[in-house]
Amino acid sequence: MKGAVVILEMPTKRLELLYAAARAFAEQGFDSANINEIASQAGLGKGTVYLYFANKKALYLGVIEYTVTSFNNLADHIMALPVSNWEKIEQVVHTFLTLDEEFIPFLTLWARHQFHHATEFQEDMAQIFSRLRQPLCEIVAAGVEQGEFHTEYPETMGYVILSLLAMLVPELQVPYGMPTIPRDQRSTLALDVIRKILGVNLEP
Amino acid sequence: MKGAVVILEMPTKRLELLYAAARAFAEQGFDSANINEIASQAGLGKGTVYLYFANKKALYLGVIEYTVTSFNNLADHIMALPVSNWEKIEQVVHTFLTLDEEFIPFLTLWARHQFHHATEFQEDMAQIFSRLRQPLCEIVAAGVEQGEFHTEYPETMGYVILSLLAMLVPELQVPYGMPTIPRDQRSTLALDVIRKILGVNLEP
Amino acid sequence: MKGAVVILEMPTKRLELLYAAARAFAEQGFDSANINEIASQAGLGKGTVYLYFANKKALYLGVIEYTVTSFNNLADHIMALPVSNWEKIEQVVHTFLTLDEEFIPFLTLWARHQFHHATEFQEDMAQIFSRLRQPLCEIVAAGVEQGEFHTEYPETMGYVILSLLAMLVPELQVPYGMPTIPRDQRSTLALDVIRKILGVNLEP
Amino acid sequence: MKGAVVILEMPTKRLELLYAAARAFAEQGFDSANINEIASQAGLGKGTVYLYFANKKALYLGVIEYTVTSFNNLADHIMALPVSNWEKIEQVVHTFLTLDEEFIPFLTLWARHQFHHATEFQEDMAQIFSRLRQPLCEIVAAGVEQGEFHTEYPETMGYVILSLLAMLVPELQVPYGMPTIPRDQRSTLALDVIRKILGVNLEP
DNA sequence: AATGAATGAGGCTTCATTCAT
């Protein structure tokens, strides 16, 4: 339950609820997910959910909130490392592609909102997501400024790279569509493409 | 109602229903979309919907089916052009980035299922999506074979390019997040990145 | 279509409608029966039904009306025969147990209302059924008066006999429950029981 | 609520629901009966019905199930009495003709299915009704074997007697049709006819 | 006289939410 990303302090029950809810929302979507089932999965009674969250929407937003905070913790950690921009990118890639399994539901929900226009609560989501750091954007921008990377649209490239990473996580992809790249080749592939996109010179 | 992509022959009522449904499903998702409202939007009574589609699910699948067929028509057209692989890619990029406005809802639904693990009817969706051509994958594969492009993962790169294009359509993005690239720079940006990814030599 | 009981003059289409409706109502009940299906069975379009009957209820009452009239025709015929009361009973038994197959649905509807408190339109039904002759009641009453039969409740015994006859028609019985008496023994059995009930002396 | 026939143990709410449902189904039939109204009659909210029964059909079958069990309890009691077959018949007649008023709806539903080919759920009904004891059939068969009664069709005569009893309960009859026999003469009349049918010698 | 496309009232059912314990 406490993956590397979890630093937030909160009562265990609330956390269990967030994880159970994340699984349900990721698998079934907001409307189809069932409060009763989420409660059971969290080892709680149906009514108890309402002691922690005002209603279903608040629970959903709580999950998203937790996701953003967790991602930010990871980002903060990487951004504070005393390494080159390229090495930071390597860190982000590695971190993203080796996330703990029980964090996948949060990743799924994040991807749904980050890239493809999920329908729930645009306004509230915008507010929560405004707090989300985009380390790749920051790194690319810094790298461009320092002449390490070359691109005219640093921020956009940050998102393009993010999207690339998302495509390499099979759990984020539909069963049909893209072929699955073997686990051990994902980082290599990703870094290879990123290098091309950012015009990074191979070897000095 | 008849954008460039619409070639299918069908009763006007059914078509109006598909467009109204696509708008509703894209905006609100399957569960939240309201049959009654869709009917009204299509200028029909609630009950009339059921003359054309057996139930809400069938309506949803009908929309997806229509989307796939429309995309395939576009793909067929481009793939039949007697031009180089790179020029075909230019065609795909251009077509994708200038889709008719009333096709956007279909595009939204497509993206939701293509990239991010929508929860609706996985089995039925898989069957319908198995018919979807991926012209970019085909073009990249052909280009690699003919020495025009260079990559070790042609199919994956096809999807990466697709994802890149999706990111450049503001209607597919959440209001927060990625900055919007001006309309007239999108193709240039896209082609620039694609060239790098595929290792295409810049004309002298 | 024109069994022995049909004497009423009416347009063929209306008659076909009555027969189709009788089959549907008998098999599925008033609520479950489907106007569209009845129309098809009668070789008519859905809308045409409403040229002959104001609505579903009127169609149902039309069927009942037709049933009553048909039964009365049979009764009138038998009651006019110049034979003994016992021979009239034999006639009724014979007629009842050898009704034309296509009259069975009407028989079913009649039984449903005669004996067991069907729920539809009590008021209207009462009015229509008030026209129904009960030849067995009349015969028993006459027989008692003439010393041919012996019972203190002639009318009730008329209904008891009627009920007995209904029990001997397999199409009126549920698939579980009462055993089916072979066709050729039904009259014998019925007459035997009736004789006992009415205290008719065996042989002269 | 607890008539002589009620022995089953079950939550009060479920029982109230069964009684309210029985009344509604008996009066209006399966289709016309309204779940919302049944719930109100039982002093419950609409949604509560679904805590006890999966759907309308299950509620209906629940009522039938309860009916069969109740009847069987009565039958078991009578069949266990250490008295002659004729006295058992007297018991059945008495019991049948003095059933508690609030059991009448169950009686109505029973009669509808026992005798007249109700249209609801033939398959499920057959299964439930296969559990229904027919004490009259059993008694007649025993009586014939012991030389107490005389008939060639014991089982059929059991049903004939049952039908006779049903005719003597005014609540089972339509308002038109058979005349109502005064309450205090019903047993006498029934036993008189039964004696004749079964060839029982009149006491000297 | 005949049709069937279109309609919308009505009813079953689900499930988020409440609240007495």
Place this chain on the structure above:
DNA sequence: CATGAATGAAGCCTCATTCAT
């Protein structure tokens, strides 16, 4: 803090009925 029995709003779907042709 915890519970789950009870609720009723909301929405899908059916089908009798209408009406333009």
